[in-house]
Amino acid sequence: SPRVLSGIQPTAGSFHLGNYLGAVRQWVALQESHDAFYMVVDLHAITVPQDPKELRANTRLAAAQLLAAGLDPERCTLFVQSHVPEHAQLAWVMNCLTGFGEASRMTQFKDKSARQGADRASVGLFTYPILQVADILLYQANEVPVGEDQRQHVELTRDLATRFNGRYGETFTVPKPYILKETAKIYDLQEPSVKMSKSASTPKGLINLLDEPKATAKKVRSAVTDTDTVIRYDPENKPGVSNLLTIYSTLTGTGVAELEATYEGKGYGALKTDLAEVMVEFVTPFRERTQQYLDDPETLDSILAKGAEKARAVAAETLARAYDRVGFLPAK
Numbered sequence: 001s002p003r004v005l006s007g008i009q010p011t012a013g014s015f016h017l018g019n020y021l022g023a024v025r026q027w028v029a030l031q032e033s034h035d036a037f038y039m040v041v042d043l044h045a046i047t048v049p050q051d052p053k054e055l056r057a058n059t060r061l062a063a064a065q066l067l068a069a070g071l072d073p074e075r076c077t078l079f080v081q082s083h084v085p086e087h088a089q090l091a092w093v094m095n096c097l098t099g100f101g102e103a104s105r106m107t108q109f110k111d112k113s114a115r116q117g118a119d120r121a122s123v124g125l126f127t128y129p130i131l132q133v134a135d136i137l138l139y140q141a142n143e144v145p146v147g148e149d150q151r152q153h154v155e156l157t158r159d160l161a162t163r164f165n166g167r168y169g170e171t172f173t174v175p176k177p178y179i180l181k182e183t184a185k186i187y188d189l190q191e192p193s194v195k196m197s198k199s200a201s202t203p204k205g206l207i208n209l210l211d212e213p214k215a216t217a218k219k220v221r222s223a224v225t226d227t228d229t230v231i232r233y234d235p236e237n238k239p240g241v242s243n244l245l246t247i248y249s250t251l252t253g254t255g256v257a258e259l260e261a262t263y264e265g266k267g268y269g270a271l272k273t274d275l276a277e278v279m280v281e282f283v284t285p286f287r288e289r290t291q292q293y294l295d296d297p298e299t300l301d302s303i304l305a306k307g308a309e310k311a312r313a314v315a316a317e318t319l320a321r322a323y324d325r326v327g328f329l330p331a332k
């Protein structure tokens with residue numbers, strides 16, 4: 001079956017609603033139909049400063065949340081990026097294949113380095129997308145389930161795979177982004193024109209799945225809408241209401257048109273109160289399941305160890321082929 005690969009950073013502790021609806025939810029669905037590889041990308045995390053103790057705790061916490069969200073180690077390969085050294089090894093080759101100007105055009109780097117102060121950004125942050133290229137190509141992934149903000153990095157992956165194949169002979173599968181239109185970009189609840197993000201959103205605009213459900217409900221009830229009163233999906237003119245409808249529709253499986261009909265003649269207050277309840281029903285068991293995995297770190301670590309072993313088998317084979325194509329002398 002076709003292969004998918006994706007990753008999530010263990011940086012903020014809790015996943016936010018954008019991570020879940022934009023990416024993780026699709027990962028859970030795709031493990032049924034695809035040969036799926038999912039990882040906690042700790043190598044990516046250190047592109048910005050991390051406290052070692054927190055990084056270790058957050059890596060386990062990210063894995064626990066992925067399992068709580070529905071990843072099943074029997075149906076997918078779940079692992080930690082640093083457990084598979086081939087990622088860093090292939091990344092070097094990809095670094096040497098990437099133009100400096102090409103890397104300089106990555107908008108996520110521009111945004112993140114601008115926020116940090118350009119001189120303070122690490123070289124690792126600059127080459128982050130190239131490590132991501134290696135992540136994807138090592139597994140010969142056909143599709144990469146991510147949010148819209150990652151599209152440019154998957155495009156870079158396609159370019160580099162094609163370039164390598166052209167220069168050295170057919171080696172890598174050229175992957176496609178897998179981005180669901182409806183949930184490609186979940187917006188900040190207070191500023192519905194910008195994406196919900198752990199580093200750029202204000203606390204009131206950001207829904208962390210592991211927060212107190214009561215606090216989450218309150219954030220939903222105080223989401224920014226508009227001065228109109230009609231509940232209608234219209235992202236251009238009604239970004240706040242449309243974002244709430246997207247979230248509501250995805251979490252409940254109710255179509256947006258059906259929601260519009262249900263709320264015809266009702267006010268924004270009714271929509272927000274009901275969505276707040278939907279959110280509480282979603283996050284409450286999610287938090288409990290996450291805690292259960294955290295309470296049993298031995299099981300969690302053994303799931304990750306088995307995942308790393310499965311991942312390495314695939315990654316090592318691809319790396320060996322790539323090293324050979326490049327012209328490295330085999331050891332022994």
Ligand code: AQP
Nearest residue numbers: 008009018019022023146147184185186196197198199
């Ligand atoms: N708002 C979002 N809507 C849809 N998808 C989103 N993703 C992130 N934000 C949204 C997707 O979540 C996956 C994992 O993200 P990541 O761990 O790589 O973190 P990120 O993209 O750096 O997440 P943030 O919150 O946006 O962090 P900052 O603020 O540091 O940039 C990815 O597939 C991503 O597309």
